[in-house]
Amino acid sequence: MRNTLAIARKELTLYFTTPWAYLVFTAMAFISSFFFIAMLSTFKQVQEMARIYTWDRMPGDYAAYKNLTDGVAVQLWGVVLIVTLFVAPFLSMRLFAEEKRHKTFELLMTAPVRPIEIVLGKYLGGLAVISATLGLTIVYPIILTVFGGSESGSALEWSTVALGYGGLLLWGATCIAIGMFISSLTESQMLAAFLTFAVLLPWMLIKGLAQSADEPFRSIATYVSFDAQLQDMLKGVLDLKALVFFTSIILLSILFTHRAVEAQRWT
Amino acid sequence: MPMIEVQNVTKRYRDRVALDAVTFTVEKGEILGFLGPNGAGKSTMMKILTGFLPPTEGSAKVAGFDVFERPLEAKRNIGYLPETPPLYPEMTVRGYLKFVGRLKGVPRAKLKGEVERVASLTGTADVLDRLILALSKGFKQRVGLSQALLGSPPLLILDEPTEGLDPRQRADVLQLIKGLAGQHTVILSTHILPEVKATCQRVLIIHRGKPVAHDDLAKLADPSRETGLEETFIRLTAA
Known part of the structure; x- marks a missing residue:
């Protein structure tokens, strides 16, 4: 346990002494705030339209804009989800590839530390930095609560927002776990980032690609697609199936990383 | 034995x-x-x-x-110094030695003293707060040696x-x-x-x-x- 924490702490130190964490924070803050402002103005326009024509005469797909929770917060989480997919590979890429490049992998493997402690320590460090990245976006629902208003009191339905945010954290944790496994397979950080991205993006999009496919492939693809699994969580529905799905992917990735770390020595 | x-x-x-x-x-x-x-x-x-x-x-x-x-x-x-000293360039010498000390199970209370002990043995006491990437090759080698000496392994x-x-x-x-x-x-x-x-x-x-x-x-x-x-x-x- 102590070893795991020592490694996690070292990972965090390195994240914040190299530019990657700051670059990722900047990208996340910039892109999400850009979309936040755009969504707010759309929300305002639809609300004004509704005031003129009343909601009954508005097209059905505008129903989401009746309140800030569905009209802005949930949609914003959808954007943050995509940004996470793009930035997480840059956070996970260095976890093992850098150790091998700098020959420090030998230090870890000859220290009195179990390989699983190394893997868990690194995962914990990655988890902390992705949580910090996602933590930046919590400022938008806070802004909405402070400055927004609605007939029913609070501007946001916080239970919905929080559950969606939980879904995002689970998604971030999944990206880092997969990225860590890929990082354990190569010495090149750039290759690790690229491969992680090449795994995450199609996995996210597979549902859309499979719509024209035949059964049973379509159902399977829809089921395993990240997008489909995340939809309910982001909307604030507690989805046990998704929770099990992502937790399994995380645990499997950790297990595979452990195998990969052990296997390095047998080549 | x-x-x-x-x-x-x-x-x-x-x-x-x-x-x-x-x-x-x-x-x-x-x-x-x-x-x-x-x-x-x-x-x-x-x-x-x-x-x-x-x-x-x-x-x-x-x-x-x-x-x-x-x-x-x-x-x-075992204290081990591999062919290439296993260093993290972005860490300070002190941060690095503390990290290795923790991995080797040096008790928390003794960690600071132990780092200073090995640094004075290898002549790296003056560079403890510098980043490893800024050190000369000779200093890097000696930081690697300090790491091996941490915890006085037999x-x-x-x-x-x-x-x-x-x-x-x-x-x-x-x-x-x-x-x-x-x-x-x-x-x-x-x-x-x-x-x-x-x-x-x-x-x-x-x-x-x-x-x-x-x-x-x-x-x-x-x-x-x-x-x-x-x-x-x-x-x-x-x-």
């Missing part, structure tokens, strides 16, 4: 044999000079002893613990510890290693023979993965002649 017991260790990389049935023991408190031409298998042997690589056949024991069956116990007894395995040092630093490091004799067992790999003459009591020479000599320095090299060890080395590794 000997500090190191190597039994019939063979290491094959695909069809290349790096070590061929190597057997030797090292007693407690010995300083062993580990010699051989480049590519003879010195680094491979050290990687096996430290548990980084598994042997294809045979077994290695450190302080009585089999390196592969009881890895944690064996590794707790066995030190040093792969070319004087690499990249200037003559003065070289002399300091050798003096330091000599001072460790008695309480520590040291395996010192090098291809600089005068260093061996200056520090080691015993010598193990390997050539093409096989030990060709393992004896007291005095028996391998006639002490009355300046170039005794060189001649022995060249004779044994000629074939």
